[in-house]
Amino acid sequence: MATEFITEPARKVPVLKSVDILVVGGSQSGVAAAVSAKRANTDASVMLVEQNGFLGGQAVGCMVVHWEFREFTNNAGQVIARGIGKEMIKRIVDKGHSDPLFKEWLDGKGPPFKGVPDGRASNDVPLEVEDIKLVLAEMCEEAGVDVLLHARAVNVLPPEKKSGLPAPRGVFVETIGGRYAIKARIIIDCTANADVSFWMGEAKVPKTQVMSMQAYAWIGGVDLEKFVNEGVFGKCGGMASYPKDHQQMLDHVHQGKTILTRGFASIIDKACEAEPDLVEQYNKTGASPIINFYVKTVRTKQVECGGETKYIGTFAIEGPSYKWPQTDPLVVSKAEMAQLKAVAAQARIHAYIPGWNLSFLDRTVAAIGFRQTRIPNGVYKLTKDDVLKHKSFEDVVGRHTGHDVGRSTPGGEFGYDIPYRCLVAEKIDGLLFGARSVSVESDDADEHLTALNSHRGISSTMIVGQASGVAAALCIKRGVEPRALDVKALQAELRRQDVVLDKPAGN
Ligand SMILES: Cc1cc2nc3c(=O)[nH]c(=O)nc-3n(C[C@H](O)[C@H](O)[C@H](O)COP(=O)(O)OP(=O)(O)OC[C@H]3O[C@@H](n4cnc5c(N)ncnc54)[C@H](O)[C@@H]3O)c2cc1C
Numbered sequence: 001m002a003t004e005f006i007t008e009p010a011r012k013v014p015v016l017k018s019v020d021i022l023v024v025g026g027s028q029s030g031v032a033a034a035v036s037a038k039r040a041n042t043d044a045s046v047m048l049v050e051q052n053g054f055l056g057g058q059a060v061g062c063m064v065v066h067w068e069f070r071e072f073t074n075n076a077g078q079v080i081a082r083g084i085g086k087e088m089i090k091r092i093v094d095k096g097h098s099d100p101l102f103k104e105w106l107d108g109k110g111p112p113f114k115g116v117p118d119g120r121a122s123n124d125v126p127l128e129v130e131d132i133k134l135v136l137a138e139m140c141e142e143a144g145v146d147v148l149l150h151a152r153a154v155n156v157l158p159p160e161k162k163s164g165l166p167a168p169r170g171v172f173v174e175t176i177g178g179r180y181a182i183k184a185r186i187i188i189d190c191t192a193n194a195d196v197s198f199w200m201g202e203a204k205v206p207k208t209q210v211m212s213m214q215a216y217a218w219i220g221g222v223d224l225e226k227f228v229n230e231g232v233f234g235k236c237g238g239m240a241s242y243p244k245d246h247q248q249m250l251d252h253v254h255q256g257k258t259i260l261t262r263g264f265a266s267i268i269d270k271a272c273e274a275e276p277d278l279v280e281q282y283n284k285t286g287a288s289p290i291i292n293f294y295v296k297t298v299r300t301k302q303v304e305c306g307g308e309t310k311y312i313g314t315f316a317i318e319g320p321s322y323k324w325p326q327t328d329p330l331v332v333s334k335a336e337m338a339q340l341k342a343v344a345a346q347a348r349i350h351a352y353i354p355g356w357n358l359s360f361l362d363r364t365v366a367a368i369g370f371r372q373t374r375i376p377n378g379v380y381k382l383t384k385d386d387v388l389k390h391k392s393f394e395d396v397v398g399r400h401t402g403h404d405v406g407r408s409t410p411g412g413e414f415g416y417d418i419p420y421r422c423l424v425a426e427k428i429d430g431l432l433f434g435a436r437s438v439s440v441e442s443d444d445a446d447e448h449l450t451a452l453n454s455h456r457g458i459s460s461t462m463i464v465g466q467a468s469g470v471a472a473a474l475c476i477k478r479g480v481e482p483r484a485l486d487v488k489a490l491q492a493e494l495r496r497q498d499v500v501l502d503k504p505a506g507n
Pocket of ligand 1: 024025026027028029030049050051052056057058059062064066067068123151152153154190191192193195213214215216368369370371403434435436437456457458459461
């Protein structure tokens with residue numbers, strides 16, 4: 001912690017823009033918020049500011065391309081969510097480069113939701129990362145959202161108090177052209193770190209470190225048939241997770257569908273024998289001591305060579321994870337530097353798997369992926385019980401199965417209601433929450449941070465993005481603050497925008 005402080009001199013800052021709605025953070029959630037706001041109120045001016053030079057946040061920068069359709073249609077075939085999230089997936093899949101299993105799902109043909117090995121098949125089907133980036137940009141452009149990239153919001157404008165509670169009517173951004181102010185009536189915080197609430201003194205960092213930050217890596221140049229025949233179904237200790245059957249897995253390879261495998265313990269032994277320093281190098285980076293051979297294809301290329309057809313795969317590997325505090329810049333920097341070395345060591349170990357001998361490190365993350373940062377203070381805090389007991393709320397604005405929780409808890413896939421009050425700041429006007437950081441109970445109430453963990457799936461970030469976008473649009477139309485918005489009107493517009501608010505029958 002700092003012991004020395006400097007007072008920043010006051011200065012005049014030029015106003016870049018004055019808008020009705022300002023979305024801070026441009027992931028799939030920020031885009032859902034901005035586009036849904038425009039669709040609900042075409043007269044409202046909407047701006048989206050993003051610190052990166054691209055839209056997509058962690059989904060693109062950390063290659064989290066597995067937008068789980070389990071969270072839209074659960075394993076019993078019940079519809080849990082649709083809305084803009086499903087529309088985004090459809091548009092990404094329509095570009096033609098994503099796993100064909102996504103198309104089968106969209107066409108209502110499966111893959112079978114029941115009896116899927118350990119539920120993973122509906123979690124680990126990849127979308128094409130370049131198409132995610134492109135579709136998000138296209139959707140903003142079509143909707144008439146003003147996008148400002150390379151702009152990091154750094155503070156709120158001096159709060160106004162006219163409405164009863166302090167209201168940050170805009171933010172300062174740092175850009176290549178210097179510091180600017182952007183004025184706004186309503187801010188939607190899609191930073192995933194509750195930055196806006198933090199600047200207003202209304203966000204909390206849980207003390208218990210439950211979730212790690214983690215990096216994915218992609219390894220390309222794998223001979224898939226050799227890998228399946230000799231690696232998974234050979235004598236290397238490989239295990240087929242999906243599909244289970246040898247011929248079915250080869251069929252997946254030939255059809256460009258994902259394959260999921262794990263195991264290969266003997267490979268680590270082989271790598272250590274050949275290069276004794278490798279595991280030590282990995283461990284020295286401070287990563288959690290698991291080299292997890294859980295690998296899944298993200299791209300398959302069919303190549304003709306010398307009259308022979310080869311199937312060359314790119315795999316996503318689970319990279320190193322660091323159970324360290326994720327709001328300390330020095331700690332985060334240390335993890336970023338360390339993960340590069342750990343991933344390099346992992347790539348060399350994977351090269352010992354049959355079929356991987358010519359593989360190469362294809363892509364590493366633009367930034368390590370955070371799972372646990374700040375929790376903003378909202379009117380209601382979603383609880384562990386709400387999630388696990390599938391609570392209903394009068395002010396439901398979307399439904400979600402719960403990320404890891406939905407996968408691992410009996411009945412979890414039935415889902416729970418997300419109440420509007422989790423998206424509304426308790427002590428601040430003009431502010432709504434989207435993305436991963438919504439109002440949930442902290443570790444003083446639940447040391448496992450169940451609600452936080454449950455909410456952090458890609459699909460739930462889009463659900464709350466859409467809800468907060470529509471809420472902001474209606475607040476502008478009606479001239480009210482988010483806490484005074486008529487929830488019935490909000491629900492009616494969400495339904496019009498294809499959002500599922502009703503529980504599936506039979507539970
Ligand atoms: C390794 C790993 C694997 C995962 N696997 C899965 C999975 O299989 N399925 C799944 O559903 N989920 C998975 N998750 C979780 C999921 O990826 C994230 O929770 C989700 O992507 C978060 O989306 P978000 O919009 O909340 O945040 P982000 O994607 O982080 O978006 C926030 C955006 O705001 C921008 N931003 C932040 N602060 C500012 C600022 N001050 N000014 C301007 N811009 C700002 C950021 O640049 C970013 O674009 C995984 C996470 C990790 C780390």
